[in-house]
Amino acid sequence: MDARHLIMIALGGVIGSGLFLSSGYTISQAGPLGAIIAYLVGAAVVYLVMACLGELAIAYPVSGAFHIYAARSIGPATGFTTAWLYWLCWVVALGSEFTASGILMQRWFPAVPVWVWCLIFAAILFTLNAISARVFGEAEFWFSLVKVLAIVALIVLGAAAIFGFTPLSGEHPPALLLSNFDTGEGLFPNGFSGVIVTALAVFYAFSGSELIGVAAGETKDPAKNIPRALRSTVLRLLILFVGAIAVIAAIIPWQEAGLTSSPFVDVFQYVGVPFAPDIMNFVIITALLSAGNSGLFSCARMLFSLAEEGHAPQAFTKLTKRGVPLFALSVSILIGLVSLLTSVIAADTVYLVLVSIAGFAVVAVWMSIVASQFFHRRRFVREGGVVADLSYRTPWYPFLPILAFVVLLISVVAIAFDPNQVAALYFGVPFVGACYLYFWLRHGRKGKQQTPRIDRESAPAE
Secondary structure, three states: OOHHHHHHHHHHHHOOHHHHHHHHHHHHHHHHHHHHHHHHHHHHHHHHHHHHHHHHHHHOOOOOOHHHHHHHHOOHHHHHHHHHHHHHHHHHHHHHHHHHHHHHHOOOOOOOOHHHHHHHHHHHHHHHHHHOHHHHHHHHHHHHHHHHHHHHHHHHHHHHHHOOOOOOOOOOOOOOOOHHHOOOOOOOOOOHHHHHHHHHHHHHHOOOOOHHHHOHHHOOOHHHHHHHHHHHHHHHHHHHHHHHHHHHHHHOOOOOOOOOOOHHHHHHHHHOOOOHHHHHHHHHHHHHHHHHHHHHHHHHHHHHHHHHOOOOOHHHHOOOOOOOOHHHHHHHHHHHHHHHHHHHHOOOOHHHHHHHHHHHHHHHHHHHHHHHHHHHHHHHHHOOOOHHHOOOOOOOOOHHHHHHHHHHHHHHHHHOOOOOOOHHHHHHHHHHHHHHHHHHHHOHHHHHHOOOOOOHHHOOOO
16 A cells, blocks of 8 residues: 555544534534644644654554554553454444444435445445455545545635635625634633543544554555655644634534534535535445444454464464455454444443443553553664664654653543543453453463564664
8 A cells, every 4th residue: 555545544544423423512512712722632642643653663564563563562461452452442433333324324215224234334345355455445545535525625615604705605694703712601611621521532533543553564665655644644634623623613603513413514504515414424424434444454454463473363364365364354344243233232231331442442552552662762772773773763752752641641531530431441441451361361471472572674764
């Protein structure tokens, strides 16, 4: 895959239903300015994580690389836990993406049951992933392009409407400028605590940007393409997310945001775009399938990589002629469908546990990435490596990874004070403990002996 594929894979994993459907709720909780601040904080944290990811992805350009980073730099038990956290995160997401897509399809085909659409979409994504990594990357490029164009259209048309320019509208509303930012209750109508809680949710909204690391092993010229993709991804996320939130906040009064199905529909109807509900229905379905496509790719590579390390059945290492881990892919899609079933049959028990662990997994995996970079660089130098020889260097070391880890740790602690998210700690922390315990009982010192020393030539200078 090329840099353009990596960028769209990352954007595909990040831009999902959260932005298109839940951004109005974000504004209603934090207020117009608070929502923008929350997304700026989220983008800053993404930059910190991606800066650490770049050095690791080039040092270890292997498929399903997250747990490899942690296993090599921190310890094999941490790598094992990181892999299962991330795999479970995306498996649970697959079920929810299929279900949401099926529900949205009923707008046009009300007689077709949701489960039929779930199976159809699962078959489509499985086929795209089963052919080759190149086909997956190309499909994700076009999936993501639809979403990006929708966001760009919202930003351009919405920004024009803010200044009173609405050529598509028959009503031609007056210029709003920043009038909606004057809430009448101060800059933060629900207090600054609303901004903090929203910032926590925004971290989850930006999850998926780390998929570049998963695809590192199937990237052409990783030393060149990975840093380029990382920089472009952070910049585009900043422009697309913050730009979209700013436009929505300026056009939709904060008290009304989150009360409708999609703030994108509200903005497009305001500026006079014809068939706005149908257009956005198509875009949101595309967004869901795009995120599912990236998630399925990630799940298969995680299982493959775990098996290569000897921490999962060796059947997962079997590849097709085009290098696709087909058995790992098949198991992932099947477990994703089982997750979908639990959302119907055991929504308040099994599915609640799965969703809680998946939510916790996002921040936990980011913490493992920045910690891995910290220990990787320290070990690299200790073994005689020259930092100047690295193709990509995480800037401001060691300040940057330490700052990133502290911010993420604070966000985890803050979850305990949010009743809507505290279940993530109740189930996430015990799950992590169970993974460590299982690894130590199953592998013991044998697991530690599988960790090789760092190859200083794995990251040659450009």
